[in-house]
Amino acid sequence: MGRIIFDTATSLNGWIADEQNSLDWLFAVEGGTEPDPSLFPDAAVLVEGSTTYEWVLAHEDLLTCPERWADFYGEKPTFVFTTRDLPVPDGADVRFVSGPVSDALPAIRAAAGEGDVWVVGGGELAGQFLDAGALDQIAVSIAPVLLTGGAPLLPRRLEADRLRLVSAHAAGQFARLVYDVLPPR
Numbered sequence: 001m002g003r004i005i006f007d008t009a010t011s012l013n014g015w016i017a018d019e020q021n022s023l024d025w026l027f028a029v030e031g032g033t034e035p036d037p038s039l040f041p042d043a044a045v046l047v048e049g050s051t052t053y054e055w056v057l058a059h060e061d062l063l064t065c066p067e068r069w070a071d072f073y074g075e076k077p078t079f080v081f082t083t084r085d086l087p088v089p090d091g092a093d094v095r096f097v098s099g100p101v102s103d104a105l106p107a108i109r110a111a112a113g114e115g116d117v118w119v120v121g122g123g124e125l126a127g128q129f130l131d132a133g134a135l136d137q138i139a140v141s142i143a144p145v146l147l148t149g150g151a152p153l154l155p156r157r158l159e160a161d162r163l164r165l166v167s168a169h170a171a172g173q174f175a176r177l178v179y180d181v182l183p184p185r
Contacts, residue, residue, distance in 0.1 A: 044115025
């Protein structure tokens, strides 16, 4: 069974999206539009919330240009947590789920097989994976940006005894931190 990894970018003060749920601030950072591909997890399955999904659809115009879906997601199944009916780009393997993360975990893990699962965003969804005892790693690329508010990185309390630093390095203008999440004691 693969790992479940929350891998995201954040502002220096801990916001993953601004007050308008936009990531435009991220792409304004030098290297933000062309991040190092080695920073992204080699996951078999992607998971995201509806706000992240809708932002990517709109920002990248994926409904009009569905062939661009593969540039972002390849042919990997993408699970989207939502309570609404949302559009799907032609040819995309999007699977809508609702309810508790624990209820969706068997289907997500089955789709991933032995591969990893990448929780793309948002922070609340990653927090639900943590609550379910199913978050194995947190990887954060910290941008040299300070925002006044928005969506928090991970709106949960997680003490130092549950996090083990795996790596820390500069990646262009970003600071890259990777932590393993240990089970509760």
